Amino acid sequence: xxxxxxxxxxxxxxxxxxxxxxxxxxxxxxxxxxxxxxxxxxxxxxxxxxxxxxxxxxxxxxxxxxxxxxxxxxxxxxxxxxxxxxxxxxxxxxxxxxxxxxxxxxxxxxxxxxxxxxxxxxxxxxxxxxxxxxxxxxxxxxxxxxxxxxxxxxxxxxxxxxxxxxxxxxxxxxxxxxxxxxxxxxxxxxxxxxxxxxxxxxxxxxxxxxxxxxxxxxxxxxxxxxxxxxxxxxxxxxxxxxxxxxxxxxxxxxxxxxxxxxxxxxxxxxxxxxxxxxxxxxxxxxxxxxxxxxxxxxxxxxxxx
Numbered sequence: 037x038x039x040x041x042x043x044x045x046x047x048x049x050x051x052x053x054x055x056x057x058x059x060x061x062x063x064x065x066x067x068x069x070x071x072x073x074x075x076x077x078x079x080x081x082x083x084x085x086x087x088x089x090x091x092x093x094x095x096x097x098x099x100x101x102x103x104x105x106x107x108x109x110x111x112x113x114x115x116x117x118x119x120x121x122x123x124x125x126x127x128x129x130x131x132x133x134x135x136x137x138x139x140x141x142x143x144x145x146x147x148x149x150x151x152x153x154x155x156x157x158x159x160x161x162x163x164x165x166x167x168x169x170x171x172x173x174x175x176x177x178x179x180x181x182x183x184x185x186x187x188x189x190x191x192x193x194x195x196x197x198x199x200x201x202x203x204x205x206x207x208x209x210x211x212x213x214x215x216x217x218x219x220x221x222x223x224x225x226x227x228x229x230x231x232x233x234x235x236x237x238x239x240x241x242x243x244x245x246x247x248x249x250x251x252x253x254x255x256x257x258x259x260x261x262x263x264x265x266x267x268x269x270x271x272x273x274x275x276x277x278x279x280x281x282x283x284x285x286x287x288x289x290x291x292x293x294x295x296x297x298x299x300x301x302x303x304x305x306x307x308x309x310x311x312x313x314x315x316x317x318x319x320x321x322x323x324x325x326x327x328x329x330x331x332x333x334x335x336x337x338x339x340x341x
Contacts, residue, residue, distance in 0.1 A: 053138035053328075054129040057145060058122050061177055064089075064110045065118045086111060090173035091153055093160035093228070097171075108173075109149030109180050117176055125181045131195065131207070132188045136247075137331045141184070142261070143254025144243050148183020148236040155235030156228055172228050179236030182218075186211050186240030191247065211237075306333045 048059055068085045091108035092098050098105075112118035132141060156174050160166045188195070189211030196204040218233035246253050314330050326334070 052133070053141050054126065054133060057129075057141070058126060061110050061112065061118060061122060064107075065112050068111065086113070086175065087173075090175040091156070093157065093166075093172040093174070095157070095161060098157070105150065105153055106146075108153065108175050109145075109177050111175050112177070113175055121177045121181055125177065125184065128181070128185045128188055131192075131197070132184050133331070135188070135191060135335070137335050138328050139258045139332075140243075140252070140254055140335075143257045144183055144187055144240065145177075145180045146257055147243070147254060148239045149177065149180035151183065151239035152179020152232030152235035155238070156232045159231045160228065166227070174228055174232055176229065178229060179232040182214060182233050182236040183240035183243070185214060186237045187244045188240075190241050190244035306337050311337055 048056060051059065068089070072084050072086070088101065089104060089107040089111040091104045092101065112121065129141065153174065160172055166172075189207045193206060193208035195207045197207055197210065199205050199210075215234070215237050218230045218237070221227075221230040243253055310333060314326065314334055317325060317330070
């Protein structure tokens with residue numbers, strides 16, 4: 037058992053952020069199922085662990101379970117639920133990673149999940165039809181995954197993907213059909229889930245449009261994650277002071293700045309030798325073989341060009 041855990045830990049450490057997100061979802065699903073089966077065999081009945089991970093629509097219950105704002109997007113109700121979402125995340129996440137970094141993926145996954153949760157809570161507490169009905173819970177990574185799908189489609193709408201029986205299709209049509217299904221399904225049995233899907237889609241579009249304008253909405257959440265990691269690792273992290281933030285805003289304001297930054301600091305420059313080495317590595321071992329630093333460099337070069 038110890039060797040299996042060590043092998044898994046080693047694989048996790050050397051995996052891309054896309055695979056890490058998938059692994060976290062799979063591990064949570066397996067643990068919940070195993071623990072629920074164990075409780076059922078010992079006690080014969082009892083509440084499922086899923087009750088403590090799912091996001092409740094009741095705000096008073098949410099105040100008692102605030103962690104569900106995070107846990108709900110890593111938990112799934114059944115095997116087909118997680119299978120579909122993880123295949124969708126892997127397929128579209130690989131395309132997303134061709135244009136963005138692992139930090140963008142992490143930040144967008146979380147923001148997409150929170151966007152879905154926000155719209156879900158608003159709908160079930162403000163819309164008369166939903167607010168007057170019985171309480172509901174939200175579970176699954178669908179909102180976070182759809183944020184990745186829509187962000188990719190908005191950023192590179194004409195990117196072609198191969199579909200069975202259909203051949204090559206522009207990714208924008210995949211996103212349009214996905215959003216249309218969520219809209220048409222709002223009067224069905226999964227109304228809460230489809231409302232959350234729309235929240236994730238809105239966040240994905242917001243992310244892509246902001247990136248095109250030279251802004252990164254995932255930067256604050258990634259800075260917060262870095263600060264937490266720094267605390268656990270014994271390193272000190274400091275946020276930019278107000279003067280630096282004001283200078284950054286000035287640099288990126290105006291029509292010219294949205295197309296191309298006025299100047300690049302030495303840390304933003306990537307030499308031709310470094311770029312050639314990165315492209316050779318992609319050709320030899322694939323994009324997943326790149327380190328986070330190499331992906332960031334490739335992203336900066338693609339943005340400038």
